[in-house]
Amino acid sequence: MCSSFLLREHSESDLSKRNSTSVVWDYFGFKKEDVAQCQVLCKTCLVIVATSQGNTTNLYQHLKAHHKALYDRCIAKKTSSVQNNPSTRQGSVTEMFASVTPYERTSKRHVEITEAVAQCIAKDMMPVNTVTKPGLKNLVTTLDKRYSMPSRTYFSQIAIPELHRQSTTDMWSSRTAEPYQSLRVHYITEDLHLKARSLQTAYFPEDHTGENIAAGLREGLECWDLNEDNLVCITTDNASNMVKAAQLNEWTRLQCFGHRLHLAIGKLFCVCVCVSDLSRAIGLCKKLVGHFSHSWRKKAALTEAQKELKLPEHSLITECPTRWGSEEKMIARVLEQAKAISQVLSGDRHARFLIPTWQDTEVLESIHKALHPLSEFTDALSGEEYVSISYLKPVLHLLATSVLAEDAEDTDLTRSIKTKVLAYLNDKYSDLNTQELLDVASFMDPRFKTQYITNCKTNAKKCLGSLFKTSVTSSALPLPLEDAVEAELNSYLLTPVIDGEDDPLAWWKVHNIHFPRLCNIARKYLCVPATSAPSERLFSTGGNIVTCTRSSLKPAKVDMLVFLAKNLTPGKSFVTNTAAESSISCVDCHV
Numbered sequence: 039m040c041s042s043f044l045l046r047e048h049s050e051s052d053l054s055k056r057n058s059t060s061v062v063w064d065y066f067g068f069k070k071e072d073v074a075q076c077q078v079l080c081k082t083c084l085v086i087v088a089t090s091q092g093n094t095t096n097l098y099q100h101l102k103a104h105h106k107a108l109y110d111r112c113i114a115k116k117t118s119s120v121q122n123n124p125s126t127r128q129g130s131v132t133e134m135f136a137s138v139t140p141y142e143r144t145s146k147r148h149v150e151i152t153e154a155v156a157q158c159i160a161k162d163m164m165p166v167n168t169v170t171k172p173g174l175k176n177l178v179t180t181l182d183k184r185y186s187m188p189s190r191t192y193f194s195q196i197a198i199p200e201l202h203r204q205s206t207t208d209m210w211s212s213r214t215a216e217p218y219q220s221l222r223v224h225y226i227t228e229d230l231h232l233k234a235r236s237l238q239t240a241y242f243p244e245d246h247t248g249e250n251i252a253a254g255l256r257e258g259l260e261c262w263d264l265n266e267d268n269l270v271c272i273t274t275d276n277a278s279n280m281v282k283a284a285q286l287n288e289w290t291r292l293q294c295f296g297h298r299l300h301l302a303i304g305k306l307f308c309v310c311v312c313v314s315d316l317s318r319a320i321g322l323c324k325k326l327v328g329h330f331s332h333s334w335r336k337k338a339a340l341t342e343a344q345k346e347l348k349l350p351e352h353s354l355i356t357e358c359p360t361r362w363g364s365e366e367k368m369i370a371r372v373l374e375q376a377k378a379i380s381q382v383l384s385g386d387r388h389a390r391f392l393i394p395t396w397q398d399t400e401v402l403e404s405i406h407k408a409l410h411p412l413s414e415f416t417d418a419l420s421g422e423e424y425v426s427i428s429y430l431k432p433v434l435h436l437l438a439t440s441v442l443a444e445d446a447e448d449t450d451l452t453r454s455i456k457t458k459v460l461a462y463l464n465d466k467y468s469d470l471n472t473q474e475l476l477d478v479a480s481f482m483d484p485r486f487k488t489q490y491i492t493n494c495k496t497n498a499k500k501c502l503g504s505l506f507k508t509s510v511t512s513s514a515l516p517l518p519l520e521d522a523v524e525a526e527l528n529s530y531l532l533t534p535v536i537d538g539e540d541d542p543l544a545w546w547k548v549h550n551i552h553f554p555r556l557c558n559i560a561r562k563y564l565c566v567p568a569t570s571a572p573s574e575r576l577f578s579t580g581g582n583i584v585t586c587t588r589s590s591l592k593p594a595k596v597d598m599l600v601f602l603a604k605n606l607t608p609g610k611s612f613v614t615n616t617a618a619e620s621s622i623s624c625v626d627c628h629v
Contacts, residue, residue, distance in 0.1 A: 061115040062097045065108055140186045151185050156197040160602035163583050166194045201602055221258040222572055226561040230547040234422055236604035237262055239597045248282025270562050271475060273570055290471055294570040295430060296416045300362045302462040306455060319401040323372050326392050327354045343378035363413040369402050408455040411441045420571035425542050427566040428483035431476050431490040434467060482560040484536045484545045526553055579603050
């Protein structure tokens with residue numbers, strides 16, 4: 039009772055230790071006049087306890103000898119504090135050394151982090167010397183202090199090549215003017231998933247003749263042990279050397295829809311260049327874009343005018359001859375920003391002549407009305423993560439019956455553009471081999487079936503019957519081959535057509551058990567891309583790797599880095615056995 043009273047009385051007049059962390063200091067303090075806190079005072083018995091700076095051993099001994107109840111309470115508090123906050127527990131000497139000792143190079147953790155860094159470099163197309171930069175080093179050290187970053191040479195010669203070992207045809211030239219040939223394949227797996235792989239980006243110093251390209255394509259397939267008999271077709275642009283290469287290899291060729299449409303529009307403008315109004319309007323658009331592109335003052339003034347007129351704050355688009363639809367996009371943007379452009383240029387007497395007249399606007403609107411819907415089809419057919427070839431027949435039908443059909447409100451120029459583009463496409467897609475390929479692809483898509491096939495059932499039986507004979511032996515069938523094919527085909531035709539937004543591969547995955555032979559044909563044909571856009575994207579990957587600061591990369595290293603950037607999935611083990619995929623059936627190709 040007395041000690042409790044003294045503790046309360048003196049705790050009000052005594053000072054506690056500054057910056058104390060031990061619970062024992064709850065029972066000791068200092069007098070108010072002891073500013074330096076030199077003499078430790080027991081709050082219970084007011085006895086001065088001799089102790090060195092920060093040492094609490096004598097304090098515990100004093101409680102244990104003179105205040106046993108308080109000592110037990112203090113120990114209980116200390117034990118509870120350590121259990122509730124394990125981080126305050128003082129580690130053993132072994133644990134302290136382990137926390138700062140670098141990982142062994144062969145340890146699991148070191149290998150995991152090194153592989154993650156290598157994947158980051160390969161997937162994001164970063165220079166290998168990034169591992170020597172202080173920013174990345176600081177980040178890795180912050181995340182794990184025990185990890186020691188290997189050298190740049192290690193990543194370049196060991197880590198990234200190891201990823202490559204674990205693991206559409208194109209021709210292009212790097213920034214160093216070195217030519218490459220890229221091989222890209224498309225296929226559908228047994229569980230009905232659409233896949234694509236960029237297999238190689240090989241140095242191609244020979245002339246880009248049809249003979250050399252044909253030999254290069256065959257060598258690429260042989261390097262990966264791919265069976266040429268499984269190749270259904272090759273998707274290319276319309277360059278004469280690519281056409282000849284496909285003919286020499288006797289491969290069915292599908293012309294890229296985007297490139298073909300781009301050529302149709304380009305030829306149209308070349309034919310119509312003699313028309314002064316059309317030539318002037320397109321030339322004026324190009325001059326307008328160039329005028330605003332080369333002056334930051336004009337760009338700022340255009341932005342202010344857009345805000346004032348409440349127009350979208352969009353920049354003008356530059357036309358690029360190699361970009362599909364870029365000319366139409368340039369025209370559309372000029373029409374969208376016509377009021378803002380007029381407001382900016384009207385106050386500049388030197389540039390006032392660039393303001394489009396009403397005749398120019400009428401011509402541009404006619405071009406835009408005819409060509410704008412076509413760009414949407416090109417974008418939709420350029421995807422590589424979904425089935426696209428079966429859309430070609432429906433798209434060509436829609437162009438002929440709706441999009442490019444003459445309308446009563448069309449101007450003479452719009453009507454002329456529609457007629458010429460449609461005639462060009464119909465002529466280029468009239469080839470019998472191309473028609474047969476598109477017929478089979480459209481028929482094997484449960485969204486369309488026979489809807490867009492002329493003499494549908496006769497053509498379907500003729501095409502599919504020959505395909506069945508090459509892939510199915512009659513000895514394995516309980517019925518004669520023709521009867522089995524007839525039964526499966528008739529049953530497939532009786533099933534209802536699915537919605538246009540549904541995934542055809544998901545439908546085949548469910549109905550594979552009912553139509554096993556047809557499903558094999560669907561796997562062969564529905565993987566074919568309608569455009570060579572996947573190869574164009576491969577161009578961009580190669581250009582992002584062979585930059586001005588990395589122009590000394592050797593061809594073998596370029597091949598490795600492009601392969602990893604396109605095929606690597608970070609966080610997943612990367613094992614590729616493409617040769618084992620018997621369903622690989624398409625190569626997309628472009629020069």
